[in-house]
Amino acid sequence: MTFRVRRHLRAAAAAVVALISVCPAGAQSAPRSEYEIKAAYLFTFARFVDWPPRAARDDSSFAICVLGTDPFGATLDATIAGAAIRGRKVSVRRISSPEAAGACHIVFVSASEDHRMATLGPALAQSGALTVSDMPQFADRGGMIQFVTAANRVRFEINLQSARQAGLMMSSELLRVASAVRTGGGPV
């Protein structure tokens, strides 16, 4: 009797496991907020980029900075909470000037800075940080990675020349997944 109940339980458990293993596909198809995805990208990019050592930066931890009006709210902090990149603790900082970017590994440039990109570009290039933004034409204006949203999916474009000038090495995996890679002024 007990044995039989246990066998039923085991069958039920197997069915539940089977259901759960089917579920993640459905879970992923549920729409997510745009900035949740962008926050996850910022974290993931770190796996595919090598930074040269910098005097201004504390390389024992990993700093993701947001320059300008923060569009992430609490999402970015929640995404990286307790996370580590190559064994280094990750922190989020909000900065208001490009001079402060020297201490950052990744700088997300808010669309609020669009009007001063002409002056920001050179200052950010000096900082040696990976620059990422979703403002229009960011990659055309000296930025390294630009988010592009199409068909409700967030993809990204790369300006490889900007990254190289700053001494950053991008892995071929990152370049392969990018929807466009620019090596000079225009798209390849």
Place this chain on the structure above:
Amino acid sequence: MLVWPQTAHSQQQTAPSRLTELSLEQLGDIEVTSVSKRPEEVWRTGVAVHVITHDDIRRSGATSIPEVLRLAPGIEVARIDSDHWSIGVRGFGDQFSKALLVLIDGRSIYTPLFAGMYWPAHDVLLDDVERIEVIRGPGGTIWGADAVSGVINIITRTAAETHGVMASVGSGNIDRGAGALRIGGGNGSTFDYRVYGKGVNRGAEHHADGATFDEWWTSQAGFRADWTRTAGDTITLQGDVSKGSHGQRASVASFSPPSQQPLDGNLDALGMNVRAQWQRDFSSGRGFRVQTYVDRTVWDAPHFGERRTTADIDFVHHATIARRHTLTAGGGARVSPSAFSQAISTLDFTPRRETSSVYSAFVEDEVALIPDRLWMTAGSKLEHNSYTGFETEPGVRLLWMPRPTSSVWTAVTRAVRTPSRIENAVVSTAYSSTTTVPIFLRITGNPDFDAERTTGYEAGYRTALGAAAYLDVAAFHNRHDGLASFGLGRVALESTPSPLHAVVDVLYVNGVNGTSDGFELSPGWQPLTWWRLRGSYSYVRFNLANTPGSIDVNAVARYTGSSPHHQVRLESHLNLAATGEFDATYRYVSALPAQKVTAYHTADARVGWALSRRSEVSLVGQNLLAPYHAEFGHNLGQPIGIARSVYLEIRWRLLNARP
């Protein structure tokens, strides 16, 4: 402008940290709720604005734009019958939603015939809507005349966001049948398009006498194409055609008995519009947008007909000057020729043919007084309209953001509502009483009727409360001059048409002045990643009086008693596992004495679940707390009961492979 509750909104569904375990390709394949291109803007806006997102619309279970607008605080949406609504912002609820400007992708659906919206004739596919910005308070400085109590900006998704095939069918006891099909494609970057078609058939609400005059149907089809030549250089072409038949009960007077009787029939509406827009943004922070559209409507009702063609062109240029100034300037022109056709002898317009026109120019400067902290915006619109000539609508706003997650703002703005055709040129006769001869009241358009002018004083505060909650508060004090009321004209005996009758002329006059005050409180809280709560409380009070010599004893009561003083709304949105959703809404609306409507509570609920990655089912119940309740008066007899309703919808999506 964008979704201000970004913090609460952004941490949806499952733990966000799981996303960091995905590969780059997997991240690129996740569908996002594209809330906005520039989400920081609502924080950075010194305006009382509420943004209804695509997801909010879907989860509300609403089947029409007016029902969706209930989501915004400070808006009074009252359903009169199945196909009519009274919509007001901060008071001034009215069947024609006077003093409110409504735009669908920049195309105004305000009709100069009665200075308002005829909602059932201007539809969109709700699944195409990216967001609806509901702006409370005078918006004349940017938006121009008629944006007096508010602006409703309906913005559809770009064609790149609607790739693939979407099909839906639904049916219920009142929403008897609805279906939609949309097909979109393109390469996701330089050229994208969509075409759609939809049809709706809705039954009558609850009538004590069993009448069913408010049944209606409408069908609509349209397209949109977006062509991006280079980044920041986009041309959009879109258009719609619609045909519908909307049930009405009109009250019709005749000089021979019976002097006044109801007339049931359909308003047959035909609509066509096409819009082109060119938007160019330069890297220097400079950009422009030029838009033009043509909109044609043909209405045939049992008691009147109107044909109208509106052509509009609009230009806006913005530039950053000396780093701290963002200068926006623009101009526009609109011409709207129309022809009224008489169907009954007691309703006419003089003249029947008319062309109204508006020419406008505006300039506005946003100055960053302290970069990233304090901004001032000042500007004015100068407008010339064919009814009242030149009007100026200046405004000044101050915005302070002590932290990136909170803002304080204040504003003073002026707006005008220009007269409508009705106020200017109508001749409408209604039976009053019989003494020795029958007496008729003849409402007569008054060419001297001036614009209604409003000056608004506003302030607001928005703040995030921790990572999972926010609060938005806005308060206002509006000064109104020259609101419409009735004045007395001449009294005469007329023998044609026979029999002999007396006619008392009643004129539109600017006979009411005064103030309105109120506030809206809208908090939101996400206690768990899968549970979101939102609410709002809206309060408005009036202090209106007749101008000296004004004789309309009902006007003040009509204004103050047609909008609820108190409105409460509570929403709960639950995500159940990965595939289920449960949404519930409760609302309370206080009494409308002028409309013979008592205070009411009601509730809506929706259950949605994904059958597979490609299909979802939802079951929606509306007005669940009572078999029916009245929301607004009807021009004939008792208010109509808005019935409890239930409907089921199935939706399929087939998405193309990645663009």
